[in-house]
Amino acid sequence: MRIAAAAGATALAMLTFAAPASAAARAGDICMWSQRDYKGASWCWNPGNGYVDVPPALHDNVGSFRAEAAGCFINWIRPGSQKETRVVRNGDYRRVYDNDFGGRIDAVAPRC
Numbered sequence: 001m002r003i004a005a006a007a008g009a010t011a012l013a014m015l016t017f018a019a020p021a022s023a024a025a026r027a028g029d030i031c032m033w034s035q036r037d038y039k040g041a042s043w044c045w046n047p048g049n050g051y052v053d054v055p056p057a058l059h060d061n062v063g064s065f066r067a068e069a070a071g072c073f074i075n076w077i078r079p080g081s082q083k084e085t086r087v088v089r090n091g092d093y094r095r096v097y098d099n100d101f102g103g104r105i106d107a108v109a110p111r112c
């Protein structure tokens, strides 16, 4: 799993994660932020990573996301057995997601 910190001159440089890489979405990634409008702590996932639990700062706490890959957002109702999912398509984005599934997300996977 990769935890991305912001690069460049954006306000995203003020992040809570200490990690390499860029918060700017690379082609093929799904990136999510802890706050609305693509701000706050950020993290990007790539389908090649397979199933990944989202980092603690984003657990049940995704304020916005941008997808340049298809994937599946997962909320575990009973961990390991019962889950609620949202299909994500390449090109999907939500500037405000904390009032929706972003407030429940636990993990990302290549498919639902």
Ligand SMILES: [Ca+2]
Pocket (backbone or CB within 6 Å): 060, 075, 076, 103, 104, 105, 106
């Ligand atoms: Ca959850």
